[in-house]
Amino acid sequence: MTIDDDFSSGDAALDIRAEVHWPVAVSALRRLYGSHPEFSGTLDKVRNIALAARAARSEELRALDEARLAAPDWFMQASSIGYSAYVDRFAGRLGAVEGKLDYLRELGVTGLHLLPLMQSRAGQSDGGFAVVDHLRVDPRFGSNDDLTALSRALRARGMSLCLDLLCNHTAREHHWARKAASGDPRYKDHYLFFDRVSETSAFAPWLDEVFPLTAPGNFSHDVETGRWVWTTFYPYQWDLNYQNPLVFCDMLEVMLSLANLGADVLRLDSVAFMWKRAGTNCRNLPEVHALLEAFRALTAIAAPGLILKAEAIVETAEIAAYLGRPGAPPQCQLAYHNSLMVSAWSALADGDAREISSMLARVPAIPDGTTWTTYVRCHDDIGWGVLGRDLGAEGDARARYLSAFYAGQIPGSFARGATFQAATPDAVHGAAGSLASLAGLEAAQGEPGTAALAVARITLLHAMTFFMPGAPVIYMGDEIGLLNDQDWESRAWAAEDCRGLHRPPMDWQAAARRHDLKAVEGQLFGALKALASARAACPALHGSAALTVMDSPDRRVLLARRDRAGQGLLLAANFSDAAVSLTVPLRLKRNLLDGAAQSAGGSIALAPYAVAWLEIE
Ligand code: OTU
Numbered sequence: 001m002t003i004d005d006d007f008s009s010g011d012a013a014l015d016i017r018a019e020v021h022w023p024v025a026v027s028a029l030r031r032l033y034g035s036h037p038e039f040s041g042t043l044d045k046v047r048n049i050a051l052a053a054r055a056a057r058s059e060e061l062r063a064l065d066e067a068r069l070a071a072p073d074w075f076m077q078a079s080s081i082g083y084s085a086y087v088d089r090f091a092g093r094l095g096a097v098e099g100k101l102d103y104l105r106e107l108g109v110t111g112l113h114l115l116p117l118m119q120s121r122a123g124q125s126d127g128g129f130a131v132v133d134h135l136r137v138d139p140r141f142g143s144n145d146d147l148t149a150l151s152r153a154l155r156a157r158g159m160s161l162c163l164d165l166l167c168n169h170t171a172r173e174h175h176w177a178r179k180a181a182s183g184d185p186r187y188k189d190h191y192l193f194f195d196r197v198s199e200t201s202a203f204a205p206w207l208d209e210v211f212p213l214t215a216p217g218n219f220s221h222d223v224e225t226g227r228w229v230w231t232t233f234y235p236y237q238w239d240l241n242y243q244n245p246l247v248f249c250d251m252l253e254v255m256l257s258l259a260n261l262g263a264d265v266l267r268l269d270s271v272a273f274m275w276k277r278a279g280t281n282c283r284n285l286p287e288v289h290a291l292l293e294a295f296r297a298l299t300a301i302a303a304p305g306l307i308l309k310a311e312a313i314v315e316t317a318e319i320a321a322y323l324g325r326p327g328a329p330p331q332c333q334l335a336y337h338n339s340l341m342v343s344a345w346s347a348l349a350d351g352d353a354r355e356i357s358s359m360l361a362r363v364p365a366i367p368d369g370t371t372w373t374t375y376v377r378c379h380d381d382i383g384w385g386v387l388g389r390d391l392g393a394e395g396d397a398r399a400r401y402l403s404a405f406y407a408g409q410i411p412g413s414f415a416r417g418a419t420f421q422a423a424t425p426d427a428v429h430g431a432a433g434s435l436a437s438l439a440g441l442e443a444a445q446g447e448p449g450t451a452a453l454a455v456a457r458i459t460l461l462h463a464m465t466f467f468m469p470g471a472p473v474i475y476m477g478d479e480i481g482l483l484n485d486q487d488w489e490s491r492a493w494a495a496e497d498c499r500g501l502h503r504p505p506m507d508w509q510a511a512a513r514r515h516d517l518k519a520v521e522g523q524l525f526g527a528l529k530a531l532a533s534a535r536a537a538c539p540a541l542h543g544s545a546a547l548t549v550m551d552s553p554d555r556r557v558l559l560a561r562r563d564r565a566g567q568g569l570l571l572a573a574n575f576s577d578a579a580v581s582l583t584v585p586l587r588l589k590r591n592l593l594d595g596a597a598q599s600a601g602g603s604i605a606l607a608p609y610a611v612a613w614l615e616i617e
Contacts (some may be wrong), residue, residue: 007301009051017301022047024329025297028290033245042245046294049249050302053256057303061260064155068305075111075160075265075307075333075471076371076543079536082162082473084113084378086128087141088493089505090476094142098153103511105157107479107525108532111471112154113162113267115379117141121171121236124496127379127503129164129269130171130237134254135261144261151262160264162309167251168270169237172222172229176250177238181225189244192230192276194219200228202278208385212429213421214497232273234496242274242291252298259303268292268332271322272312284318292322292331309334309373313380315389320364330367337372337470338386339363344461345382345431345438346398349405349413351576353558356464357549360560362390371543372470376461377438377478381420381430381499382406388428399428406431406438414440414454416484418498434502435461436481441520451520453577455481456596456609459527460573463593463611464558466531467571469547479528480510480521534592534613539565554582557606561616568616572597574606581605587617 007018026043033039057065068074083104091097094117104112116128119138124130128138137144151161170177179187194200200219207218210233219228220235230239240247258266275287292310299306310322310332316339324330343359366372384399391398403422406415417433436442439461440454458481466472476482485491488500495503514525535541545564552559556576562569570588574580581603588599591614596607599614606612 007047009054011054014054014301017304021297021300025294025301028294028297028329029245029248031290032242032248032287032294036245038245042249045245045249046252046298049253049256050298053253053260054302057260060152060155061262061303061305064264065303065305072369073542073544076369077110077536078538078541078543079108079110079532080471080543081107081109081532081535082111082113082373082471083107083109083476084115084375084473085476085506086115086379086493086503087117089503091506093140094137094146094150097150101153101157101159104159107474107529108536109474110158111160111162111265111473113265113473116164116166117147118164118166121173124234124236125171126234126237127493127495127499129166130169130234131166132171132173133175134166134170135257148262151264155262161262162265162267163258163261163263165251165255165258165266165268167240167255167268168273169231169233169239172236172238174238181222186246189241190247190250191238192241193225194228194230197221197228200230203230203276203282206279206281208281208283211421211497212427230276232270239273239276242287248291248294252295255295255299256302259299259306264305265307265309265334267309267311269311271310272314272318284312284314284321289321289325289328289331293324293329296330296332307334308332309336311336313338313383313386315386316359316362317364317390320366323370324367326365326367330369333370334373334471335370337374337468338383339390340372340465340468341375341377342382342384342386344376344464345406346387346402347558347575348439348457348461349402349415351578352555353552353573353575354555356558356575357552357560359390360547360549365546368544372468374465374468374470374472375475376458376465377435377475377502378473379475379499379503381432382438383420383430384428385430396428403428403431406433408443414443414450414457416442418501420498432498432501434482434484434504435475435478437484437502441481442483453608455520455523455527456607458524459531460575460609460611462528463531463613464571464573466535467541467560467562467569467573467613469543469545469562471543474528477504477506479525480507480514481524482507482510530594538567538569538592538613540567540569550584552582553584554580556580557582559584570614570616571611572599572604572606572614573611574609577608579605579607589615589617 007022119133220231276282322335347355387395420430439457444450485504513519513521516522550559591612596610597612
């Protein structure tokens with residue numbers, strides 16, 4: 001028997017899983033590295049990494065694996081709500097996060113995503129997305145023991161922990177990069193080096209830029225080695241070379257080590273960029289999907305409780321593939337639904353919900369056992385580029401308008417954000433700004449009537465998002481309407497671009513007003529909490545229930561339904577600032593959300609920006 005088909009380890013449970021998943025891993029690895037001289041050595045290494053990680057997995061985590069194998073849809077429950085936060089801005093240090101878990105539970109949160117917390121480079125670090133050590137908690141935040149303790153505290157409350165895995169790049173100061181730069185034979189091909197800039201021209205003309213203003217181009221000159229290195233993001237973030245099977249092996253080891261540290265979910269950062277080929281835009285290449293198939297098969301063997309979440313901010317037609325392609329092996333269980341988020345902001349700008357329904361019609365079906373990570377805001381910008389890629393020239397014009405709208409440059413705009421990375425005045429990239437500032441709360445300061453509209457917009461975006469198939473994630477501070485951080489440039493953690501605007505420290509004094517319904521904080525916290533609890537009680541909002549977008553008689557109102565376990569639910573979401581009445585050919589029962597919506601029979605009345613979740617008879 002060759003290593004290709006043998007995975008016997010002596011551990012019966014492991015061997016049963018390996019029987020299913022090892023052939024999948026081998027097939028994916030063969031597609032990636034089959035012609036590499038080290039192919040069979042690679043299989044040997046991969047197998048040993050999986051076995052060693054399994055052996056090192058604690059009893060506690062093995063028990064969790066069993067529980068999750070018995071209930072593999074745990075992350076798809078209607079009760080699943082995530083919360084994404086920075087350790088330092090949320091709690092100071094890791095050890096203090098536990099003290100905030102009651103606050104999160106009160107809101108209805110079941111999973112905590114801590115933004116990058118492994119040691120990142122000193123100085124500029126792209127918000128921690130430039131790691132020097134994948135496996136050592138940044139001493140600024142605490143220790144690995146603190147992390148393990150937090151993961152236990154979360155588990156004791158039935159909550160899960162999501163950590164970032166920086167799989168596309170490392171800091172140039174990472175120990176792999178240091179060894180690569182010094183010519184260490186094991187690491188010399190870990191990154192994509194070019195002796196002369198002319199060699200990059202086989203790629204450069206086809207590539208987009210992620211940070212055209214602050215980090216133009218995709219290659220950086222490294223003064224130390226005198227060479228050029230592939231840097232999709234900032235010049236100090238060196239892209240890894242997955243054509244080298246050792247990179248796959250090293251990343252697998254990191255992945256399984258993070259699982260063994262207590263991560264339930266790994267957010268795979270920037271996955272779309274992991275494979276490069278001359279003459280392509282080097283995003284979404286088939287090899288990226290083969291890498292994900294292999295990673296998934298191997299985690300399914302060694303840490304079957306682990307969930308992989310793809311962060312691929314790509315065209316609508318491309319996103320579903322990160323969950324697995326029809327008839328092909330699984331990849332990630334979760335993927336960010338960037339298009340839903342972008343189209344919601346687009347719809348809100350001019351009160352036209354068709355932006356969302358037409359986008360949803362372009363989303364391919366996703367495999368069983370997977371769902372979306374849905375969100376209204378996150379630590380990044382809202383990238384309008386996806387509209388251009390989806391809609392062509394029309395999308396570009398739309399994107400330009402939205403950029404200006406959310407920067408508050410269009411007369412009558414309620415938003416107070418900033419354009420993100422527009423290298424020239426008419427270039428389009430993204431919008432920065434906190435949810436509350438983009439939704440009108442900043443512009444409404446001191447005007448109670450206008451503030452109520454902003455609160456309604458924030459609630460609308462969440463109520464629509466919470467209705468959709470997925471596991472929603474709330475971004476830190478949005479539940480109390482934190483405004484743009486005007487001091488961002490002077491912060492110790494200052495971002496090197498204006499995403500700092502929407503990365504303010506948590507305001508615990510404001511959070512203390514969360515029960516005061518006269519305060520904006522109380523209104524928002526109460527609304528989000530009510531949404532989370534209404535959602536948890538709806539069988540039709542389980543991640544496995546498909547979505548049917550319905551023709552809406554009014555372009556301002558998004559209509560969609562979900563059905564499961566005997567429950568049919570209709571979403572009616574008014575994206576406009578006008579009151580709207582409409583009739584649908586359904587018999588409606590009660591509205592599960594309190595608020596400014598009424599229904600009788602098939603008629604629905606929605607106040608400005610109001611949302612209803614209506615039970616269908
Ligand atoms: C991710 O995002 C992270 O979320 C960003 O915070 C990091 O800066 C970046 O990776 C590098 O680690 O392209 O597909 O436009 O949407 O940078 C992933 C800004 C990405 C982000 C984009 C992004």
